[in-house]
Amino acid sequence: MATKGLTAEQAKLRAERNFAKTEQRRQDAENAMEAVQAERRAVAEKTARLRALRLAKEAADAEAAAQAAKNAPVKVPKARRAKVAAAK
Numbered sequence: 496m497a498t499k500g501l502t503a504e505q506a507k508l509r510a511e512r513n514f515a516k517t518e519q520r521r522q523d524a525e526n527a528m529e530a531v532q533a534e535r536r537a538v539a540e541k542t543a544r545l546r547a548l549r550l551a552k553e554a555a556d557a558e559a560a561a562q563a564a565k566n567a568p569v570k571v572p573k574a575r576r577a578k579v580a581a582a583k
Contacts, residue, residue, distance in 0.1 A: 501509070
């Protein structure tokens with residue numbers, strides 16, 4: 496047995512030290528897990544924000560392209576212009 500030759504007080508101190516180490520490791524693991532979860536939440540929020548910005552920009556670009564196409568003058572090929580002018 497590991498406590499052979501130890502007094503009751505020494506065995507108690509050893510057990511308390513082992514418990515304290517175990518408790519500290521558990522607390523460290525819990526803190527590390529909380530940090531990982533917080534980082535994951537931050538990445539998810541940032542991704543969602545950037546996606547919303549990208550979608551808004553794409554919609555604005557599409558709207559601007561549609562407006563530019565609507566306002567652009569119609570280009571008639573030279574050959575067709577010559578036929579229209581000759582017909583007059």
